[in-house]
Amino acid sequence: MDPVGLVVLEPRRFSDERGYFEETWNRRHFDDAGIGVDFVQDNASMSIQSGTLRGLHFQAPPHAQDKLVRCTRGAIFDVAVDIRRGSPTYGRWSGIELTPENGRQFFIPKGFLHGFVTLLPRSEVQYKCSDYYAPACDGSVRWDSLDIDWPLEGAPVLSAKDADAPAFAGFQSPFVFGDNA
């Protein structure tokens, strides 16, 4: 059972002999789907090597972030883990391959860990956030301390921060299921 709250979107793509056009973000589509969210910050990251793993991260309340993630170059395997205490899917993960070709976007609400591993060199990820960067609220969990099937061939490329992240065992989540803090 996939964690409740995660949404995969595939914006409509208008193709013609020049290529394609798509609306990558339209607030009406979220409103129509009953997802009330205001994004305030766009992020982008590029990872030189395939097998680069960024995560698993979250921002704690009062600056928790909903995220809308897409891959604009290369390919990534994007992962979200439910860390809302009391959730029927607490600790469960869901992963999806995002590429410029499939055009898929992954909506990850507050209360989830987020991370991804790149599947091709020089992969670029762009994602919208519903709150500003708040380093004092930044949190992380070790990428390999959950039963996530990362599509990796060997050890990932990690930042020092991610290499030293605490394990999920004993993690005290600041999120409560049903509390949209």
Ligand SMILES: Cc1cn([C@H]2C[C@H](O)[C@@H](COP(=O)(O)OP(=O)(O)O[C@H]3O[C@H](C)C(=O)[C@H](O)[C@H]3O)O2)c(=O)[nH]c1=O
């Ligand atoms: C997230 C962020 C970072 N920074 C600065 C802080 C560092 O000096 C530098 C690199 O940050 P970091 O190593 O945390 O970047 P990632 O490892 O890609 O982390 C991100 O990747 C995972 C997958 C996420 O979902 C989060 O958005 C975020 O944690 O950018 C900023 O200035 N603003 C920001 O919003």
